[in-house]
Amino acid sequence: MKLHKNKHLSITSLIEDITGKSALAMDVFSLSIQSLKDHLMETLEKRGTSMTVNDIKWVLTVPAIWTDAAKQFMRKSAEKAGIPGENLLIALEPEAASIYCQYLPTEKLNGADEGFTMSEVGTKYMIIDLGGGTADITVHEKQRDGMLKEVCQATGDACGGTSIDNEFFQLFVKIVGAPLMNSLSKNDPSAYLDLFREFEIVKRTINPNKKGKMNFTIPFVALDKLCKNTFEEDFPTTVSSCSLSDKICLRGDKMRG
Structure with a gap:
């Protein structure tokens, strides 16, 4: 989605991680593709095949709504990863x-x-x-x-599963504020990622017929420490005084809402 939203996409475009550090988007995408390519080639070699990169027709799928610039960017990334351009096909995911x-x-x-x-x-x-x-x-x-x-x-x-993750982020913004959530992502990225991984697990259990509240594990220690440093109060106190206190509650390291 970083490529889709970038109206001035080029080989010099930068992309940020959750801590705010920047790197060339071309490097990030090409290294990701190269990792997949190398894994396949290693597997083929272990199975005794004599295939080379040039023997394979490579297909790289992209979202249907992507611009031509984004598609071209992916092609260049794949070529930089060592996939020959004449053996590469860009296809729409659907x-x-x-x-x-x-x-x-x-x-x-x-x-x-x-x-x-x-x-x-x-x-x-x-x-x-x-x-x-x-x-x-x-x-x-x-x-x-x-x-x-x-x-x-x-x-x-652009209304895939990550749009629900964004709403989940806004839920925590209402509880502890955006500055604290941004601080969590920059100073303790492992706790931040654990929070969203846990939400991903819970999110997959939701269906149209499901009713009632749900529980999910939170990085309590990290959030509690940040609340004490930022607000001079513990995390449970912050939750009990937020605008959503009547809809959510804490039970140990789990949040229920």
């Missing part, structure tokens, strides 16, 4: 999902109408890719030659 779905036994899936299959000529279907940063949607129609026709242009918006 389109990749659509191709994968061609081989699903849809007649055996729950909720699928009897006899429905994506492999039948003339079948139209919608692929909705609900990811972390974006929600991408595309509609395809199966053609006689086995190809897929794009019924409408792939679209979507």
